[in-house]
Amino acid sequence: MSRLILYFGLAVFFTNCKGEQKMALDATDVFKSNGIEIPVYDFESLEPLLKINDGKTRVINFWATWCKPCVAELPYFELINSRYPDNEVEVILVSLDLPKHVETKLIPFVKKQKIQSRIVLLDDPDSNSWIPKVDESWSGSIPATIIYKGNTSKFYEKSFTYDELEKELKKML
Amino acid sequence: MKTLKILVGVAFVIAVSAFAIDKVSSPKIDGGYTIGDTATDFKLKNIDGSLVSLADYKEAKGFIVIFTCNHCPYSVAYEDRIIELDKKFKTQGYPVIAINPNNPKAYPDDSFDNMKIRAKEKGFTFPYLFDDGQKIYPQYGATKTPHVYVLEKTSNGNIVKYIGAIDNNYKDAGAANEKYVEDAVSALLKGEKVPVEITKAIGCSIKA
Numbered sequence: 001m002s003r004l005i006l007y008f009g010l011a012v013f014f015t016n017c018k019g020e021q022k023m024a025l026d027a028t029d030v031f032k033s034n035g036i037e038i039p040v041y042d043f044e045s046l047e048p049l050l051k052i053n054d055g056k057t058r059v060i061n062f063w064a065t066w067c068k069p070c071v072a073e074l075p076y077f078e079l080i081n082s083r084y085p086d087n088e089v090e091v092i093l094v095s096l097d098l099p100k101h102v103e104t105k106l107i108p109f110v111k112k113q114k115i116q117s118r119i120v121l122l123d124d125p126d127s128n129s130w131i132p133k134v135d136e137s138w139s140g141s142i143p144a145t146i147i148y149k150g151n152t153s154k155f156y157e158k159s160f161t162y163d164e165l166e167k168e169l170k171k172m173l
Numbered sequence: 174m175k176t177l178k179i180l181v182g183v184a185f186v187i188a189v190s191a192f193a194i195d196k197v198s199s200p201k202i203d204g205g206y207t208i209g210d211t212a213t214d215f216k217l218k219n220i221d222g223s224l225v226s227l228a229d230y231k232e233a234k235g236f237i238v239i240f241t242c243n244h245c246p247y248s249v250a251y252e253d254r255i256i257e258l259d260k261k262f263k264t265q266g267y268p269v270i271a272i273n274p275n276n277p278k279a280y281p282d283d284s285f286d287n288m289k290i291r292a293k294e295k296g297f298t299f300p301y302l303f304d305d306g307q308k309i310y311p312q313y314g315a316t317k318t319p320h321v322y323v324l325e326k327t328s329n330g331n332i333v334k335y336i337g338a339i340d341n342n343y344k345d346a347g348a349a350n351e352k353y354v355e356d357a358v359s360a361l362l363k364g365e366k367v368p369v370e371i372t373k374a375i376g377c378s379i380k381a
Contacts, residue, residue, distance in 0.1 A: 066246050068279065069378060096375055098246055098344065125342040128351075131373040141317035141378040157316075 031102045031121070034111050038095070038102060040121045043130035049092065049120075050134070050146060050153075057089050057149040057172050059165075062122075062134075062142045064096045065105045069159045070143040074113070076162040080169060081117040088173065091117040096142060099123050147172045205314010208370045211330040212238070212322060215309045217272065217302035220289045225300045227270070227324075227331055234266030235325040235334070235361060237354060240315040242273045243291045244282035245377030248318045250343050252295050255319070258339070258354060259299040267323075267358045269299040274310035274318070274379045310379055317376025323357045323367070334361060337372030 027039035050060060061077050063070035074093070081091035093115070097106045102121060110119060124130055131140050135155035138144055145156045145165075149172050156168070206212060214227045227236055237258055241248040259269035277284035285303050292301045304310055313322055314336075323335035335357035340349035357367040 064246075066244070067377060098250070101246070123344075125344045125348070127343070127375045128338055128341055128353075128372040131375070138373070139316040140373045140375045142375065143378070 027120075028123070031107065033103050033107045036107050036110055038106065038110075038119055038121050040099065040102075040123050042124040043122065043133065044124075046094070046120065046122055046124075047133065050148070053150045055150070056087065057147065057169065059089065059091045059169060060094060060146040060148070061091070062094045062096060062144040064142060065101070065109045066097070067142050073143060073160050073165075074115070076160055076165050078115060078117055079162060080165060084169075089169065093117050093119045095119060095121045097121065149173070205312070205316075206322065206333045206336065208333055208336065210333045212324050212333050213309070213312050214331070215302075215304075217304060217309065218285070219300045219302050220285075220292050220297075225270070225302055227326075230268060232266065233268060233326055235323065235358070236331065237262060237267055237269045237358065238313070238322040238324060239269060239271050239339075240274045240310055240313070240318055240320045240322075240379070241271050242275045242280070242283045242318045242377070243287050244275070244280045245318045247343050247374075247376050251319050251339050254339055254346050256295070256298055258358075261355070262358050263298070265358075265362055267362070271297070271299055271301045272304050272309060273301065274304045274307060274315060276307055307379075315379060317374075317378055319374075319376060320379075321354050323354060323361070325361050334367050335370055337369075338374035341372075343374065 026045045027041055028045060029040040031038045031040065052058065059077065059080060061070075061074075063074065065071065077091050077093065080089065095106055099121070106121070127140060131138050134144070134146065138155065138157055141157060143159055145160065147154050147156075147168055152172065154168065154172065160168075216224050216226045219225045227233075230236070239255055241251070241255065243249075255269060255271065263269070273283055273288055275283040277287075281287070288301055288303060315322075319339060321335065321337060321339055322333055324331040325334050335354065337353060339352075339354050340346070341351040341353070342349035351369070353369055353372050356369065360367050
């Protein structure tokens, strides 16, 4: 509970290991295990992440460990994250794993796959209310991806190959 | 210094939210059925080995067709609620017909044999059909599991009256305060218009 209070309502800039500035949102909770921290958001607290206007291009991927096509394309997002400079592109992996699976499935997966991109958990069961806010056309199946920069945004309810993903990203740089 | 950082952070968040533009939402489904369409019948293999069609249900007033499967945590989270729907509405003329649309080559958990095992474990009270060759789900336009279609039987065929989620809380049945499917079927039984006709939900993608 104290953890919850500590993070709730706290919005700070903090510096990560690469020295880049990141915006932290009002997480409702944080899972910590094995040296990995995953903040948890409801949609309202996550939404600002989809609308940052700082000149950087963001690639937001909705996924889950149980989603096979999501896991299959994850290395491409990781590759984008490592190949493009942090001040130009940020990859954010929004996990839709159930909260009860975070410590048993998500964190072990992140550790095993050595995932470097930023990972957050979206825990908001009233999905009918927030799916259309991500994109009107989204049926709710994953993988789904948003690539955006400032007010220009494109939504994809599909799986990517690396080339397709990079091609779409380049249109938005 | 820390206070300053917090203040700058808060100011930035406020600035960002101020620029946020909310999109106007209007439900749209690409391909597949929309409300008012006539749903196709099928002849699919049930876990007991029989072949099941909607036309077999002479007494039914309609159907709760649910595309669901074994491997998906969202489907699993709804299993008890699917059983409850069947128990509540089968006797009133709206049986649940569950269809597994997945290709077992992509998801071995969703093989026909594993469907039998899961149905037995959970005590499914409804047919659990296998969309062999994945021919039926694309006609309905199901994109994920679970994905519900409530059909009303009329002289012109089975008409789609509701498409979407079972309720508005996949995590906790007790916390769901919008029971979309229940409300839809109850309205149809009373001869009323379905209050919410299309909803969206996170689910496991059918196309693997």
